[in-house]
Amino acid sequence: MAIRIYNTLTRQKEEFKPLREGEVRMYVCGPTVYDYPHLGHARTYIAFDVIRRYLEHKGYTVLMVMNFTDIDDKIIKRANETGEDPKELAERFLRIFLEDMKALKVKPADVYPRVTEHMDDIINFVKKLQEKGYAYEGSDGVYFEVRKFRDYGKLSKIKLEDLVKGARVEPGEGKRNPEDFALWKKAKPGEPKWESPWGEGRPGWHIECSTMSSKYLGESFDIHGGGNDLIFPHHENEIAQSEACFGHEWVHYWMHTGFLMVNGEKMSKSLGNFVTVRELLKRYNPEVIRLFVLQRHYRSPLDYSEEGIEHAKNNLERLYNTLENIRVAMKRAEISFRWDEPEFRAYEAIRDARRKFYEAMDDDFNTAEALKAVFEVSNVVNRYLTEVEKPKESILRKAWEFFKDVGEVFGLFEDYFKEQKAGNEEELINLLVEVRAQLRKEKKFDLADKIREELRKLGIQLEDTPQGTVWKRVKV
RNA sequence: GCCGGGAUAGCCUAGAGGCGAGGCGAGGGACUGCAGAUCCCUUCCACCCGGGUUCAAAUCCCGGUCCCGGCUCCA
Known part of the structure; x- marks a missing residue:
């Protein structure tokens, strides 16, 4: 489908039709590394991670590129404030970003080109x-002459006249027209700089993405993504540069993520209403x-609130419990020499839910809708387990495999499917469980409860069924 | 001013002309020595307001109200 x-x-x-059969080339705008990533960044990168995972799951080879803006005005500004060398500051936050993304189980890009x-x-x-003829050199830098590019505004639907009228664009000393933007900025004293035909300086913000994406993905590729706030001017300018340079259409599908909101306002550094990924991961x-x-x-x-996170936590717990129920039931499951009513019902429900999951994901990666199907299976399999004495292995396997696929696409249940063996720790726990069973038989509940409590503190939960x-x- | 996106039961989220969605929370029941997990039932059938189109609208059209975002650095 x-x-x-x-x-x-x-x-x-x-x-969606990729330009090359079986391959998807995608570029996602990465961060400017001058501070800790917050949940807003995480939102975008998790979203694209799932999109990427889903495409891979469907059998595509995905070539994923994400840039790092490791030199830019903001970095220089921040470095001046802290007294740190801009290079070191960028390096530090770049590493932090990579660590945080890894912790969030975001699959790494294939290439992380740095400016x-x-x-x-x-x-x-x-x-x-x-x-x-699209660029000219001014006194303080090289600029892109926006009005020479016919299609300017095709992504953001902004008209050039409105832009100039709005007077939001800076006139700037070296510019011919206020709407022009910098491709190369000549260095002021004390700023980091690189040699160029126009003297020492550094690149403008937009040119890096045009350059680095085409280097790795070619002069036209499938998907270019980023946060909503990048549509204008960043992506609009990227299009202008790239299509002016290549003379043909550049990116096929532009994808943008919605903002993370806090009490009705965008989460951002400037508003100071952000929660860093690190903070969140601690809890x-x-x-x-x-x-x-x-x-x-x-x-x-997406609205952020403690309560919202708690919801997610409860939901995840429920899914984990279901997984655990299946795993335990597997031990007493039997081969299907016959199916009865409950088996037919469960099978059909799982089959339908799986179909719904894929339909939802195929429809512009509707993860919220797809999750419904996940909960449906959770419900179906739990009900099945209460209905039958001896569960059939094939039914449990159907549910299990479904969760495995979901986990692969959503980046969930990872520990669960991975972490099964842990040396003889398991045997020790089993021993304690046996001892406790004996105690319970003898109605020595206080001792039995003590074992349960202490194990709970160690992260092992006992349940009597x-x-x-x-x-x-x-x-969780 | 110019472009976008929203308003869904106590809460969070889907959906998009007719089978009224999923989860969380709350209450009750089953099972338990207790706890936990799970299942069943209930939460008195929700879609900002006012018109219109239609046999039928939360979903389409018109007009409002409120909220948010972009137009400047931003994921």
Whole structure:
């Protein structure tokens, strides 16, 4: 079945057809590394992570590129404030970003091009624009002449006249027109600088993405993504640069994520209403954060609140419990020599839920809708287990495999499917469980409870069921 | 001013002309020595307001109200 993607360029959902059979080339705008990433960043990168995972799950080879802006005005400014060397500051926060993303189980990009590693490519790109007559050198830098590019505004739907009228664009000393933007900034005293045909300086913000994306993904590729706030001017300017340079359409599908909101306002550094990923990870399992993000469609604004995170936590707990129920039931499951009513019902329900899951994901990666199907299976399998004495292995396996696929796409249940063996720790726990069972038989409940309590503190939860005592590791 | 996005039961989220969605929370019941997990039932059938189109609208159209975002650095 075909995937449909909402394309910001056309403002509608379109059938996804990659330029090359079986391969998806995607570029996601990475961060400017001058501070700790917050939940807003996490939201965007988790969203694109799931999109990427889903495409891979569907069998595509995905070439994923994400840039690092490791030299820029903000970095210089911050470095001046802290007295740190801009290079070191950028390096530090770049590492922190990578660590945080890893902790959030965001799959790493295939290439993380850094601006400072691509100066020659960037300079060549600017040169080409100059040769083609789209760029000119001013007193303080090289600029892109916006009005020479016919299609300017096609992504953001902004008209050039309005832009100039709005007077929001800075006139700037070296510019011919107020709407022009910098491709190369000549260095002021004390600023970091690189050699170029226009003297020492550094690249403008937009040119890096045009240069580095085409270097790794070619002069046209499938998906370019980022936060909503990048549509204008960043992505609009990228289009202008790239299409002016290449002379043909550049990116096929533009995808943008909605903001993370706090009390009705965008989470941002300037408002000071942000929660860093680190802080959050101290208090919550990364999968809780992922589920929190996935409960809302990626294009819609997502409201942050403690309560919202708690919701996600409860939801995740429920899914983990179901997984645990299946795992335990597997031990007493039997081969299906016949199916009865409950088996047929469970099978059909799981089959339908799986279909719904894929339909939802195919429809512009509707994770919120897809999650409904996940909870349906959770419910179905739990009910099945209460209905039958001896569960059939094939039914449990169907549910189990479904959760495994969901986990792969959403980046959930990872520990669960991975962490099974842990040396003889398991045997020790089993021993304690046996001892406790004996104590319970003898009605020595206080001692039995003590064992349960102490194990709970160690992260092992015991549960007494009609089939005997089972234990699980508490993940959330 | 110019472009966008919203308003869904106590809460969080989907959906998008007719089978009234999923989760959380709350209450009750089953099972338990207790706890936990799970299941069943209930939460008195929700879609900002006012018009219109239609046999039928939360969903389409018109007009409002309120909220948010972009137009300047931003994921």
